[in-house]
Amino acid sequence: MVGEPEPAASSPADFLGSISAALSDPDPLAFLALASSIVAALDPRTHDPFDPQAAEERPDAALLLETLIGHSAPETTALLLAFSHLLSDNHLAQRARREAGRRDHAMPAWLLGLDEAEPGPTAASADVLGDGQNTIVSVRLVDGHELTAVVYIDHNLGTVAKDGFVIPGDLAGFRDQFLALTDEPEAITFTELHPAEARAQIAQAIETGAMTVPRFETDTWPAARPMVEWVIGLLPAGGTGFERPEWTDEARSTLADEFLRSAEGAGLTRRDDAAIAEDLLWFTTEYSGGSPWRWSMVNVEILLTDWYPRKVMASPVYLRRMPTVLRAMVRYAHRLRQIPRQFTEQTLAAVDAYQPAYLELITAGPSARSSHLGSPGGLDLDELVAHYATHKRELAVRAVGSEQALADLDDTPLPDEDFRWTGIPEDIHPRVAEVLRLCDRCAEELFDVELRTAFRRVLARTAATDPAVFRRRSKDTTAAAAIAWAVATVNDRLGAHRGGLPVKDLLAHFGVSGSVSQRAQPFLRAFGAVDAPWAGDLTFGSPEVLTADRRARLIQIRDDAGA
Numbered sequence: 001m002v003g004e005p006e007p008a009a010s011s012p013a014d015f016l017g018s019i020s021a022a023l024s025d026p027d028p029l030a031f032l033a034l035a036s037s038i039v040a041a042l043d044p045r046t047h048d049p050f051d052p053q054a055a056e057e058r059p060d061a062a063l064l065l066e067t068l069i070g071h072s073a074p075e076t077t078a079l080l081l082a083f084s085h086l087l088s089d090n091h092l093a094q095r096a097r098r099e100a101g102r103r104d105h106a107m108p109a110w111l112l113g114l115d116e117a118e119p120g121p122t123a124a125s126a127d128v129l130g131d132g133q134n135t136i137v138s139v140r141l142v143d144g145h146e147l148t149a150v151v152y153i154d155h156n157l158g159t160v161a162k163d164g165f166v167i168p169g170d171l172a173g174f175r176d177q178f179l180a181l182t183d184e185p186e187a188i189t190f191t192e193l194h195p196a197e198a199r200a201q202i203a204q205a206i207e208t209g210a211m212t213v214p215r216f217e218t219d220t221w222p223a224a225r226p227m228v229e230w231v232i233g234l235l236p237a238g239g240t241g242f243e244r245p246e247w248t249d250e251a252r253s254t255l256a257d258e259f260l261r262s263a264e265g266a267g268l269t270r271r272d273d274a275a276i277a278e279d280l281l282w283f284t285t286e287y288s289g290g291s292p293w294r295w296s297m298v299n300v301e302i303l304l305t306d307w308y309p310r311k312v313m314a315s316p317v318y319l320r321r322m323p324t325v326l327r328a329m330v331r332y333a334h335r336l337r338q339i340p341r342q343f344t345e346q347t348l349a350a351v352d353a354y355q356p357a358y359l360e361l362i363t364a365g366p367s368a369r370s371s372h373l374g375s376p377g378g379l380d381l382d383e384l385v386a387h388y389a390t391h392k393r394e395l396a397v398r399a400v401g402s403e404q405a406l407a408d409l410d411d412t413p414l415p416d417e418d419f420r421w422t423g424i425p426e427d428i429h430p431r432v433a434e435v436l437r438l439c440d441r442c443a444e445e446l447f448d449v450e451l452r453t454a455f456r457r458v459l460a461r462t463a464a465t466d467p468a469v470f471r472r473r474s475k476d477t478t479a480a481a482a483i484a485w486a487v488a489t490v491n492d493r494l495g496a497h498r499g500g501l502p503v504k505d506l507l508a509h510f511g512v513s514g515s516v517s518q519r520a521q522p523f524l525r526a527f528g529a530v531d532a533p534w535a536g537d538l539t540f541g542s543p544e545v546l547t548a549d550r551r552a553r554l555i556q557i558r559d560d561a562g563a
Helices: 012-024 028-042 052-057 061-069 074-086 090-101 171-181 195-210 225-233 249-260 273-286 297-311 316-337 341-363 381-400 403-407 426-446 449-465 476-490 503-510 521-525 548-562
Strands: 118-127 132-140 146-154 160-168 188-192
Touching: 012 028, 012 074, 028 061, 028 074, 028 146, 028 160, 028 225, 061 074, 061 090, 074 090, 074 225, 118 171, 118 195, 132 171, 132 195, 132 225, 146 171, 146 195, 146 225, 160 195, 160 225, 171 188, 195 225, 249 273, 249 316, 249 503, 273 297, 273 316, 297 316, 297 341, 316 341, 381 403, 381 548, 403 548, 426 449, 426 476, 426 503, 449 476, 449 521, 476 503, 476 521
Parallel strands: none
Antiparallel strands: 118 132, 118 188, 132 146, 146 160
16 A cells, blocks of 8 residues: 555564574474574475575575575574474585584573484374375483474375474374374374385475475475475485385286276276276376375366376267276275275265266367356356366476477478487497487387387487496397386377277387386486476476477477467
8 A cells, every 4th residue: 555664574573583482482393483484485396396486585505504604693503403403415514513512501401412312112004095195203312302203195196295294292192182183083094114115205395295296385394394304314214105006007907907807897887898897097006106996086177177088088978988997996896905985975976976077078178168067165167167277288398398499389290210320438338329229119119200210319319418328237038128118108109098009008119028117217217307306297308309290299289279
């Protein structure tokens, strides 16, 4: 408002005052939470990697540390002590420790003794439908104060750390309070967890969350992340974390056959039902936590209002049939997992609730307008369709690397291009030549000239920018299979459910079994791509390896969004 005074800018005195107030609180968590939030604000993982302005404006941990070192006061000494445990940069943490050690300000015993903090019991609480779990770790400070760190790990979104916080008290107190606040305690399991497993689970979920865009943010997360990472650092290493099995098309087909032979699947005799069952298993094994028979209200919503309309390209008859197969699969899966009846009924009710929106999505274009649909979630179809179109466009941008690249995209076929040896060290020429031979043969026997050119571009870029990939002891057939798998995947040329080549047939061509997804990561990174948390979201982030057909579909998404 005109004439209204501007709010006063915060001053160093205000900053030190807030530190002093937190430090004087009898509960150590008051100060530790404040210090953790400061460190989190300095952490690059907190910011959107696709927002260059945010990167430029991000505060610098080294600069803040220099400021604290240059200003000797009890408050800055306390922060230095905390930072020596909370900073992920070991060099900066050691600098903070050394500077704090030179000072003689009086500090609380619990802060001086953070090195002597001892981890307590660890546990996990999970809902019966498997949407996610809380992994819980407790710690005892040297003065007897106990803290409990809780991280919620969401399986529907890729087994990511979605929320987290630290509270005063021990694990038993948290358990009692948590169960008392739960509406359906029978839906919750609360079990002891080996400390190494707790550490591995949380570390894995934090790492995956750091690769997820947009970032998950709550009132306490990621502000509590540095404190959580300090706490789990007190636990022993060696845990395995969440092991996600690799599912082949053949294995999914076997599971689909078992389902269709069951009492629940007995009525599914139409021509498309087996393929739809495999689609649903593709969703649960690759996108929804990896367990083939895990169905809940939440992943039903994701399937109907986003994943199936976006991922499965099929006839209207095929798409309209899917909810019928889904209902039968929910019943079958819940029987296998011995899920209590009321939760099966709730999951089936979710299918009913979101089916109208699903039917609209599979028939309406991105610019479609429709009336509000009443549902338990207050689903507004206009917003849902707009979100769907926006999400498709975001994926298109990721596929080519930038908005500008999408704007400039054309559908000219990739040329028949010779392999480029420029910049490739001579010592790896023999290995590169063998991988090239294998890739060329694959393209000629299974695909076409465009994919051969794409294979060659990926191989040449990787060999020139990361030659160490070809200096390691590994099989040339595996490297070639990884290149072919990644390039064919981003061009939608694999998967029987898409009408493409089955993955097992591609790998069999190279004499390779199992999964090559991890072996493909160096080839993706050669183009600057970020590791995808889900195989279906794989991207090189460049149009250089996309065929004319794939680029034409991206152009259509671009033009529809601009209509």
